[in-house]
Amino acid sequence: MTTLNPRARGLYRFFAGLGLTLAAGTALADYTWNFPKPVTPIGRDTLSMHNQFMIIITVLFVVVFAIMIYSMLKHRKSVGAQPASFSGPRNALQWFWVLVPFAILLFIDFVLMGIPAFHAVIDMEDTRTRADMVLKVTGLQWKWQYEYPDSGIKFVSTLTTPRAQIEGTEAKGENYLLEVDNEVVLPIGKKVRILLTSTDVIHTWWVPQFGVKRDAIPGFLRETWVRIEEPGVYRGQCAELCGKDHGFMPVVVRAVPEAEYAAWVDKKKTEMAAAAAGSDKAWTKDELMAAGKAAYDKNCAACHQAEGQGIPPAFPALADSKIVNGPLLSPDGKLIPDSHVDRVMNGKAGTAMQSFKTTLSDADLAAIITFERNSFGNKKGDMIQPAQIKALR
Amino acid sequence: MNTATHALDPHGAHAAAPTGILRWLTTTNHKDIGTMYMTFSLLMFFVGGAMILAVRAELFQPGLQLMKPEFFNQLIGVHALVMIFAALMPAATGFANWMIPLMIGAPDMALPRLNNWGFWLLPPAAILLTLPFVLALFGIGDGAVATGWTLYAPLSVQGGIGVDFAIFAIHILGVSSIMGSINIIATILNMRAPGMTLMQMPLFCWGWLVTAVLLIITLPVLAGGVTMLLTDRHFGTHFFDAAGGGDPILFQHLFWFFGHPEVYILLLPVWGLMPHVLSTFTRKPTYGHTAQVWSFIAIGVLGLVVWAHHFLTAGLPVPALLYFMYSTMSISLPLAVLFFCWIATMWRGAMSFETPMLFAVGFIVLFGIAGLTGLVLADVAADAQYHHSYFVVAHFHYALFTGGIMGVMTGVYYWLPKWTGHMYSEKLGKLHFWLTVVSFNLTFMPQFFLGLAGMPRRIPDYALQFAEFNAISTVGSFILGLSQLIFAYNIWRCVKGGEKASDAVWEGTSGLEWELSSPPPHHSWEIQPVIKA
Numbered sequence: 001m002t003t004l005n006p007r008a009r010g011l012y013r014f015f016a017g018l019g020l021t022l023a024a025g026t027a028l029a030d031y032t033w034n035f036p037k038p039v040t041p042i043g044r045d046t047l048s049m050h051n052q053f054m055i056i057i058t059v060l061f062v063v064v065f066a067i068m069i070y071s072m073l074k075h076r077k078s079v080g081a082q083p084a085s086f087s088g089p090r091n092a093l094q095w096f097w098v099l100v101p102f103a104i105l106l107f108i109d110f111v112l113m114g115i116p117a118f119h120a121v122i123d124m125e126d127t128r129t130r131a132d133m134v135l136k137v138t139g140l141q142w143k144w145q146y147e148y149p150d151s152g153i154k155f156v157s158t159l160t161t162p163r164a165q166i167e168g169t170e171a172k173g174e175n176y177l178l179e180v181d182n183e184v185v186l187p188i189g190k191k192v193r194i195l196l197t198s199t200d201v202i203h204t205w206w207v208p209q210f211g212v213k214r215d216a217i218p219g220f221l222r223e224t225w226v227r228i229e230e231p232g233v234y235r236g237q238c239a240e241l242c243g244k245d246h247g248f249m250p251v252v253v254r255a256v257p258e259a260e261y262a263a264w265v266d267k268k269k270t271e272m273a274a275a276a277a278g279s280d281k282a283w284t285k286d287e288l289m290a291a292g293k294a295a296y297d298k299n300c301a302a303c304h305q306a307e308g309q310g311i312p313p314a315f316p317a318l319a320d321s322k323i324v325n326g327p328l329l330s331p332d333g334k335l336i337p338d339s340h341v342d343r344v345m346n347g348k349a350g351t352a353m354q355s356f357k358t359t360l361s362d363a364d365l366a367a368i369i370t371f372e373r374n375s376f377g378n379k380k381g382d383m384i385q386p387a388q389i390k391a392l393r
Numbered sequence: 394m395n396t397a398t399h400a401l402d403p404h405g406a407h408a409a410a411p412t413g414i415l416r417w418l419t420t421t422n423h424k425d426i427g428t429m430y431m432t433f434s435l436l437m438f439f440v441g442g443a444m445i446l447a448v449r450a451e452l453f454q455p456g457l458q459l460m461k462p463e464f465f466n467q468l469i470g471v472h473a474l475v476m477i478f479a480a481l482m483p484a485a486t487g488f489a490n491w492m493i494p495l496m497i498g499a500p501d502m503a504l505p506r507l508n509n510w511g512f513w514l515l516p517p518a519a520i521l522l523t524l525p526f527v528l529a530l531f532g533i534g535d536g537a538v539a540t541g542w543t544l545y546a547p548l549s550v551q552g553g554i555g556v557d558f559a560i561f562a563i564h565i566l567g568v569s570s571i572m573g574s575i576n577i578i579a580t581i582l583n584m585r586a587p588g589m590t591l592m593q594m595p596l597f598c599w600g601w602l603v604t605a606v607l608l609i610i611t612l613p614v615l616a617g618g619v620t621m622l623l624t625d626r627h628f629g630t631h632f633f634d635a636a637g638g639g640d641p642i643l644f645q646h647l648f649w650f651f652g653h654p655e656v657y658i659l660l661l662p663v664w665g666l667m668p669h670v671l672s673t674f675t676r677k678p679t680y681g682h683t684a685q686v687w688s689f690i691a692i693g694v695l696g697l698v699v700w701a702h703h704f705l706t707a708g709l710p711v712p713a714l715l716y717f718m719y720s721t722m723s724i725s726l727p728l729a730v731l732f733f734c735w736i737a738t739m740w741r742g743a744m745s746f747e748t749p750m751l752f753a754v755g756f757i758v759l760f761g762i763a764g765l766t767g768l769v770l771a772d773v774a775a776d777a778q779y780h781h782s783y784f785v786v787a788h789f790h791y792a793l794f795t796g797g798i799m800g801v802m803t804g805v806y807y808w809l810p811k812w813t814g815h816m817y818s819e820k821l822g823k824l825h826f827w828l829t830v831v832s833f834n835l836t837f838m839p840q841f842f843l844g845l846a847g848m849p850r851r852i853p854d855y856a857l858q859f860a861e862f863n864a865i866s867t868v869g870s871f872i873l874g875l876s877q878l879i880f881a882y883n884i885w886r887c888v889k890g891g892e893k894a895s896d897a898v899w900e901g902t903s904g905l906e907w908e909l910s911s912p913p914p915h916h917s918w919e920i921q922p923v924i925k926a
Binding site for chain 2: 032033034035036042045046049050053054057060061064065067068071072075076077078081082083084085086087088098101102105106109110113114117118120121122123124125165166167168172174175176177178196200201202204206208211212213214215217218219220222223235236237238239240241242243244245246247248311312313314349350351352
């Protein structure tokens with residue numbers, strides 16, 4: 001057999017380097033190599049537990065493989081080692097040394113790691129004790145809807161990064177892919193109980209700095225909680241593969257002092273009242289078309305595309321579509337099953353076409369339907385009023 | 394035993410055996426079938442690898458450069474299905490076919506025709522998996538399954554024809570694996586050489602025995618789960634739809650009841666192989682044979698009862714969270730027994746570092762990282778941060794690339810001279826090892842840090858703070874991918890010719906398989922050897 005000394009030394013250096021890299025990642029507590037700075041009690045707990053565990057496993061790694069590397073250097077044929085013939089512990093002392101590592105491992109598993117982990121789980125799952133307020137989060141392909149049951153506020157939060165930045169024709173902004181039109185605003189220092197659900201597929205709501213990640217499951221409620229300790233803007237993303245634009249549904253939370261939060265609630269309520277008034281007034285066709293284009297780009301274009309060509313077969317074209325070019329309502333003003341209005345309001349089960357009735361206002365729905373019937377080469381010429389949508393709900 | 398041996402040799406006149414393509418289509422010889430499994434596995438390894446290199450190329454920089462998100466989603470899911478079902482599992486089955494009869498002194502597998510059928514189910518399944526890509530080019534359907542390999546409902550209920558193709562591919566692959574498992578169990582239990590007790594049986598056979606039992610227990614559950622998905626998609630059932638009284642999480646339970654044992658299904662044959670390699674190149678008997686057998690069994694049993702740690706963020710009740718956390722942590726004990734035995738086998742040996750030994754050592758160290766990160770992943774509160782992130786991606790590639798694929802490479806270099814009768818190129822083998830180990834770490838070590846920094850998995854585009862690590866990872870992945878061409882070339886060279894290998898091949902070998910010539914005769918152990926206690 002050939003002499004392999006230099007190679008073994010290389011091997012030694014490589015594994016030693018690997019150990020150091022692992023250790024550096026934990027001991028430096030440098031946040032580009034570790035969790036982003038936590039701002040909730042759960043986040044702080046998780047980070048300190050993570051750091052402690054990383055040190056434990058690094059020590060285990062180094063000790064175990066130091067023994068192995070020592071053996072690889074000493075017990076080589078090329079340095080004249082003679083093979084021993086043992087194949088198991090042979091006396092009480094050897095049995096003792098064999099069992100010691102397992103006793104240590106048991107202690108690490110169920111005491112050193114197991115006890116803090118137990119308390120962290122109990123704390124994380126205690127969503128109800130002394131909760132100050134509730135935030136309801138609904139995942140939709142591919143945006144988040146937020147509701148504040150205490151104040152009746154409800155809005156949808158969508159990615160605002162322009163297509164041009166994603167496709168590389170424009171320089172990428174600072175918060176590329178992590179910016180939205182409507183941020184969730186939460187007061188600092190309050191325990192917020194977060195209820196999660198979804199209208200279509202499973203999504204996962206995740207803000208790394210909160211140390212909280214929970215699935216939003218269609219047809220069920222899941223819950224978690226946060227108590228944000230510092231004001232600021234915190235960014236996260238959907239973490240469960242939820243279809244085409246899974247990578248494009250960020251979570252942005254703005255944490256503000258309580259007074260500022262109260263002001264925001266008042267402002268939102270006024271906006272909601274103005275939007276509700278929009279349902280009752282009569283809109284001109286031009287107004288509907290203009291509002292429809294804006295709402296279409298935000299809510300529909302991801303699948304049906306900017307020019308209504310769709311991505312068949314998953315996402316059908318609206319241009320020349322039989323459904324879009326079908327009749328609007330029945331002669332007595334009722335909903336026709338599987339018609340254009342029915343699709344937009346109620347969606348289609350088993351497909352990505354969701355029910356928009358719950359997420360969009362009467363005005364937005366009327367505007368989108370009017371816009372689609374008179375764009376992309378569709379020339380229906382008709383229109384629907386927000387008041388008519390309101391009557392169909 | 395003897396009557397069985399005669400009954401299994403129906404050919405009589407060997408001159409009548411078909412040649413050319415018909416030989417391979419009709420063969421019932423365990424060595425031929427083993428070779429076909431290995432060749433198929435190598436081919437699919439490159440198919441799955443090419444898919445993920447396209448993904449890594451897209452992730453080289455932020456922004457969408459090369460592909461649309463929907464195509465990206467297809468590539469990641471099919472990459473996983475191909476690598477798991479068409480590359481790693483067939484490689485392990487190929488090893489089993491070649492080596493189990495040689496190791497236990499059996500003339501062939503117990504059920505040779507079933508064996509042939511088991512292999513020939515694989516190519517149609519691989520075609521089913523990848524065909525939707527081609528159909529989409531002709532405007533039929535919208536491409537392959539785009540839900541990730543986990544097929545989570547209701548996303549998979551929503552998906553296109555690719556999901557149906559994947560469901561049928563999984564059914565066929567499952568049937569193939571179950572047939573292979575029945576065959577291996579029947580062979581091991583009935584055809585060991587007289588005098589070879591179960592406890593004396595080589596550890597590779599033990600690893601496979603536990604694997605085969607796990608496959609038979611878990612695959613029917615997966616088959617049931619995907620069939621329920623199929624009926625939800627097309628026949629109006631509501632197993633996974635809350636509106637009809639179903640529950641999407643039910644699918645996750647069914648999937649991971651198979652999916653977690655699957656990890657051990659991929660790893661147990663490798664854990665079985667390691668002691669053979671270590672004992673050979675340390676020139677010393679295996680340490681703790683019996684302890685390793687019981688560890689395999691313990692890991693198999695524990696592996697069946699920890700599945701929900703794959704969805705700890707799905708909102709399980711607290712008692713379930715605690716149970717799955719502690720039961721997962723307890724797997725570290727039998728696994729530590731294996732590590733202890735591997736290192737104790739090396740201790741005070743007379744080691745030399747030919748390519749198989751290098752891969753074995755690389756396997757032990759890097760798989761150690763997978764095991765240790767697995768231990769912290771079990772912690773429910775910290776898992777909330779790691780889960781669905783690149784930390785998990787890095788963790789399971791340390792488990793399945795270094796644990797699975799590097800383990801298979803260990804076996805290929807170790808047994809290739811026995812199979813072909815020629816030595817492979819040691820120089821190329823070592824080059825392959827070093828390139829693989831360095832570029833593997835270059836690819837996956839940064840992914841741990843990406844996960845900690847908060848990058849979710851399965852996204853085609855990412856925020857700017859993740860750019861540097863992704864660029865490093867992509868460079869690493871291309872070196873890793875290209876290095877595997879050396880592997881393929883080295884195998885090709887070795888099959889074609891080269892220095893003659895002796896019967897024992899390596900200096901420190903022991904076991905029945907090394908008593909046969911290299912390559913072994915087409916029919917070996919027609920008269921079973923007798924093992925004396």
